[in-house]
């Protein structure tokens with residue numbers, strides 16, 4: 577069976593947009609309104625000749641109530657099912673208490689955890705990216721899932737981790 581990458585994070589940080597960027601096609605459903613549940617979360621991806629499965633955890637998103645607990649549960653599930661985990665954070669917002677809670681869970685992971693700073697549409701956001709070191713998950717990798725900026729470097733790091 578091919579290795580599995582789970583993409584986790586708060587609603588609206590751009591997980592599904594990033595999954596589509598990884599796939600090179602628009603399959604994961606992008607929502608302007610967060611928290612919409614879907615049935616399908618697993619997609620087949622190919623990068624540099626290697627196949628892997630990407631889990632878009634959007635379908636596990638709860639309503640606003642109990643968000644922190646639900647995102648932590650999402651991270652626990654990812655830790656038990658995936659070979660590597662990608663935590664996506666919105667660099668334009670910075671680390672929220674929910675991001676900190678999920679990072680705390682993921683720091684216990686025996687599997688590799690990568691930190692993606694998404695929505696870095698231009699260079700001016702790089703100072704905000706550096707502040708995400710505070711999550712204790714290593715170097716935040718800047719990406720614009722929308723425009724593709726940084727996605728090649730991110731995918732190289734993902735393949736190294738899988």
Ligand code: GDP
Pocket residue numbers: 585586587588589590591592593594605606607608610611634694695696697719720721722723
């Ligand atoms: P999810 O809930 O984490 O899956 O987030 P979505 O992928 O559904 O995206 C939520 C919103 O963020 C949508 O309006 C996206 O277009 C927007 N978005 C996602 N990635 C980027 C990005 O790199 N830059 C900007 N500016 N917006 C983004």
Ligand code: MG
Pocket residue numbers: 591592593605606607633634635
């Ligand atoms: Mg989504």
